[in-house]
Structures are given as C-alpha cells and as structure tokens.
Amino acid sequence: xxxxxxxxxxxxxxxxxxxxxxxxxxxxxxxxxxxxxxxxxxxxxxxxxxxxxxxxxxxxxxxxxxxxxxxxxxxxxxxxxxxxxxxxxxxx
Numbered sequence: 567x568x569x570x571x572x573x574x575x576x577x578x579x580x581x582x583x584x585x586x587x588x589x590x591x592x593x594x595x596x597x598x599x600x601x602x603x604x605x606x607x608x609x610x611x612x613x614x615x616x617x618x619x620x621x622x623x624x625x626x627x628x629x630x631x632x633x634x635x636x637x638x639x640x641x642x643x644x645x646x647x648x649x650x651x652x653x654x655x656x657x658x
Contacts, residue, residue: 629635
C-alpha cells in the first residue's frame with residue numbers, strides 16, 4: 567500500500583516523545599480508580615446514610631398524641647403546684 571502525503575502511521579513516530587503511548591494502551595480501560603476518588607465516594611455514601619438515618623429517626627421518634635398521657639401530665643403539674651403552695655405556707 568502506498569503512503570499518502572500527510573498520512574502518518576504509528577511506525578513513523580515510534581520514537582517520538584510527543585506520542586509515547588501506543589494506541590493499544592491508550593484505548594484500554596483503567597482497572598483502578600485513584601484512592602482519593604474512592605475515599606470521596608465512601609465519604610459521600612456515609613454522609614448520605616447518616617442524613618437518611620437522622621431524617622427517619624426524627625420522623626419516627628415523635629409519639630402520637632395520647633389524651634391519657636396529656637391528662638397524666640396535667641395531674642402531675644397540678645400536684646407539683648399544690649406541693650409548692652404547701653411549702654410556701656409552712657412556717658419556718
């Protein structure tokens with residue numbers, strides 16, 4: 567096959583400093599990610615999991631409104647108020 571002017575092959579530039587990576591090596595996929603990328607991914611995953619946990623816990627931790635619980639709290643507050651009045655009326 568005759569060479570056409572302006573068309574250069576890899577064999578013509580095998581010793582060139584500007585093209586030191588062979589085309590086969592440039593096309594192969596990388597097998598390992600850089601360590602900082604892995605750490606970044608782990609950090610983002612941990613932050614996402616922590617945020618999701620906090621949201622779920624805050625949503626589920628509120629007990630439903632119970633009239634019995636409210637009434638018990640009112641009675642406790644009333645008893646504390648009465649005890650305080652008794653303590654104020656005691657002679658020193």
